Amino acid sequence: MTPPVATCPVTVRIQEDDFDIAREIALLTKSRTDIGAVVSFSGICRADEDSANIAALTLEHYPGMAEEEIKRHVDEAISRWPLNGVTAIHRVGRFMPGENIVLVLTASQHRQAAFQAAEFLMDYLKTSAPFWKKEESATGTGWVEAQARDDEAAARWTKS
Amino acid sequence: MKVKYFAWVRERVGKAEETIEPPPTVRTVAELIAWLSSQSETYAYAFEKPKVIRAAIDHAHVKSDAAITGAREIAFFPPMTGG
Numbered sequence: 001m002t003p004p005v006a007t008c009p010v011t012v013r014i015q016e017d018d019f020d021i022a023r024e025i026a027l028l029t030k031s032r033t034d035i036g037a038v039v040s041f042s043g044i045c046r047a048d049e050d051s052a053n054i055a056a057l058t059l060e061h062y063p064g065m066a067e068e069e070i071k072r073h074v075d076e077a078i079s080r081w082p083l084n085g086v087t088a089i090h091r092v093g094r095f096m097p098g099e100n101i102v103l104v105l106t107a108s109q110h111r112q113a114a115f116q117a118a119e120f121l122m123d124y125l126k127t128s129a130p131f132w133k134k135e136e137s138a139t140g141t142g143w144v145e146a147q148a149r150d151d152e153a154a155a156r157w158t159k160s
Numbered sequence: 161m162k163v164k165y166f167a168w169v170r171e172r173v174g175k176a177e178e179t180i181e182p183p184p185t186v187r188t189v190a191e192l193i194a195w196l197s198s199q200s201e202t203y204a205y206a207f208e209k210p211k212v213i214r215a216a217i218d219h220a221h222v223k224s225d226a227a228i229t230g231a232r233e234i235a236f237f238p239p240m241t242g243g
Contacts, residue, residue, distance in 0.1 A: 043243055059242065062166055062235060065219035066242075090242060102243055122243060128221065130235075131242025132167035143168045146239035 008078050011087040012070045014061060019089045019103050028085045028107050035084045039114040041104045041122055047097035049144075055136045059092045059101065062130035066090070073124040077106070080120070081113035088121060090131060123154040161228070165206070166237035169213065172206035182228075189215045190224040192234065207236075214239060 009028070021040055029035050045057045074086050085107035095101060104121050108114040125131075133144040164177040186195045193210050196203040207213060215222050216235040228234060 060167055061242070062164070062216070062219075062237070065216055065235070068219050069221075126243035127240060129242050130166065130216070130237060130240055132238065133241045134167070143238065144241040146241050150243075 008083050009085050010071070010074050010078075011089075012067055012074060013089045014063075014066055014092060015089065016091060016093040018091070018100055021103060024087050024089070024103060024105055028087055028105055032084065032107075034109060035107045036109045037111040037114040038085075038105060038107045039111070039118040041102075041118050042100055043102035043122075045095040045097050045099045045101055049135060052135075052137045052139065054097060055138070056094055056096055057101075057136070058094045058134040059090075060132045060134070061090070061092050066130050069129045070121075070125065073121055073128065077117040077120055081106075081108065081117045083108050083113060083117055086117070086121070088125070090125065090129070092131070120157050123150070123157060126150045127154040161231050162233045164233060164235040166235065168238055169206055169236050172202070174202060187227060187229065188224065189217075189222060189226050189228060189234070192228055193224070193236070212238060 021042060025038055025040060029038060047054050070088050074088060077083060077086065083106060087103065087105040089103040091101055102125065104118050106114040106117040127150050135142055135144055161180060162177060163180050165173045165175065170176050182192060182195050186192050193207045193213065197207045213236050215224065217226060217228065217231045218233055
């Protein structure tokens with residue numbers, strides 16, 4: 001009998017509803033005995049941005065391209081690390097401080113691949129997936145500007 | 161071809177999408193931005209800093225020198241801030 005080939009199920013969703021981290025991890029690891037590590041990253045709406053008080057955050061996306069762009073980077077992560085499962089969920093709509101915005105789960109046999117792939121995916125989610133944040137504060141509303149540090153974080157994955 | 165706008169580009173243009181027919185002399189993304197900017201002050205305002213504007217053709221990121229020939233859908237938007 002040949003040993004079972006490691007499969008890497010991929011879930012990419014964009015939704016208005018909140019996600020349940022425990023449920024998503026359970027779905028990813030259900031009936032699997034080959035997974036030794038799951039890394040979970042969640043991005044949460046902060047109340048404080050550059051000393052301004054955020055009342056709410058609105059997330060806009062490019063339907064169709066957003067899913068495709070995330071999947072392209074998930075495929076790249078799968079080609080770079082031995083992954084046994086990936087879940088990426090990005091919420092859109094209007095959020096209050098403390099609310100979940102994004103979830104990335106990476107599963108692998110060992111922790112290093114899971115940690116690195118989760119970081120890789122988040123760096124590209126921030127700089128390349130077509131989502132835009134608009135902030136509401138006491139002083140008005142405005143589009144969040146892209147940060148050079150996010151581009152630098154993503155660029156390190158292209159260095160050999 | 162269909163053109164879509166997002167975030168503050170959408171707000172400045174005043175619409176989320178439209179169908180346009182640029183002349184055949186408009187061959188690249190940069191030339192399309194220049195042509196749109198020449199159409200009205202609204203577009204000129206939306207594209208006043210063309211280097212800041214990102215573009216996608218048929219759901220894939222492209223650079224400003226990318227050819228628009230055969231494109232079904234072109235999107236213009238500011239740098240992304242998701243995650």
